[in-house]
Amino acid sequence: MRISVFGLGYVGCVSAACLCESGHEVWGIDVDESKVKFLLDGKSPIVETELPELIAKHRAAGRLNATTSIDKAVKATDMALVCVGTPSLPSGALNTEYARRVCEQIGAALKNLNRDFTVVIRSTLLPGTTRRELLPRLEQFSGKAEGAGFHIAYNPEFLREGTAVADFFAPPKTVVGAERETTAKRVSDLYAGLPGAFHLTRIEEAELVKYADNVFHAIKVVFGNEVGAIAKSVGVDSHRVMDVFCTDTKLNLSPTI
Ligand SMILES: NC(=O)c1ccc[n+]([C@@H]2O[C@H](COP(=O)([O-])OP(=O)(O)OC[C@H]3O[C@@H](n4cnc5c(N)ncnc54)[C@H](O)[C@@H]3O)[C@@H](O)[C@H]2O)c1
Incomplete structure (x- = not known):
């Protein structure tokens, strides 16, 4: 497939390089010219195991390209992956400014494209954001309706920094x-041959799955730290306690409530 990846941060760089490794042709796009230059020079803009080798290999093979031009990237591809940042605001709310802006730009590029195009949102967003804030901008700027000229999907990313390439595969x-x-189906073709269960959901369900995952991981860290603090205060080996706790996949690490 021919794919454009918007945002060459952690998620975008790993997705771009790994999709090349899976045999796809990828264009990376960023507003930050230095990140685009890194990719064009066959180098990684981020520090991540295995990533420099993958970027160098696929840049040399001509499978990986990069540009700051949204128009050029949309014209050269059939699917866009939106991986721009969604940082927290001081109020705690999510800053969706970059995601909104990139959808306006992709929408404008879609205006004169006379073939099907799929926009896949990968940035972490609160449930309802894709439908309420991003889809209307794609429709307004392209002058097309979803399902008639372009399609939208939400595909959350579950990588861990440090093991991101291994997690992708x-x-x-x-x-x-x-x-x-x-x-x-079109989006799942990106990951053809990879292990793990595939779940087709509503857009809002997929958005909330990502939050449920993040929050549950935070709960696990807090829980582990609390058990550690108690263990220390009574002179018990916390690692031994947690090792035993984690072997129980019937009541502890399980869907059982
Ligand atoms: N880093 C992680 O471990 C991780 C894991 C899962 C999900 N996520 C989510 O994925 C999203 C991206 O995270 P990240 O860590 O890769 O972010 P990041 O801040 O490292 O990178 C975002 C990139 O988007 C670029 N950008 C902003 N506006 C743009 C535009 N209009 N066009 C093109 N590029 C633009 C920025 O210049 C930047 O390089 C966030 O929503 C984050 O919450 C992150």
Whole structure:
């Protein structure tokens, strides 16, 4: 497939390089010219195991390209992965400014494109953001309706920094939120042959799955630290306690409540 990846941060760089390794042709796009130059020079803009080798290999093979031009990237591809940042605001709310802006730009590029195009949102967003804030901008700037000229899907990313490349090729699961099965199928083709269960959901469900995952991981850290503090205060080996605790996959690490 021919894919454009918007945002060459952690998620975008890993996705771009790993999709090349899976045999796809990728264009990386960023507003930051230095990140684009890194990719064009066959170098990684981020520090991550295995990533420099993958970027160098696929840049040399001509499978990986980069540009600051949204128009050029959209014209050269059939699917866009939106991986721009969604940092927290001082109020705690999510800053969706970059995601909104990039959808306006992709929408404008879609205006004169006379073929099907799929926009896949990968940035972490609160449930309802894709439908309420991003889809209307794609429709407004392209002058087209979703399903008639372009398609939208939400596909959360579950990578861990440090083991991101390994996680890409062995995901715990793949989740695609889409309105139509044909759209979900197109997105799932990106990950053909990779292990882990595939889940087709509504867009809002996929958005919330990502938050449920993040929050649960935070709970695990807090829980482990609390057990550690108690263990220390009574002179018990906390690692031994947690090792035993984690072997119980019937009541502890399980769907049982
Ligand atoms: N880093 C992680 O471990 C991780 C894991 C899962 C999900 N996520 C989510 O994925 C998203 C991206 O995270 P990240 O860590 O890669 O972010 P990041 O801040 O490292 O990178 C975002 C990139 O987007 C670029 N950008 C901003 N506006 C743009 C535009 N209009 N066009 C093109 N590029 C633009 C920025 O210049 C930057 O390089 C966030 O929503 C984050 O919450 C991150």
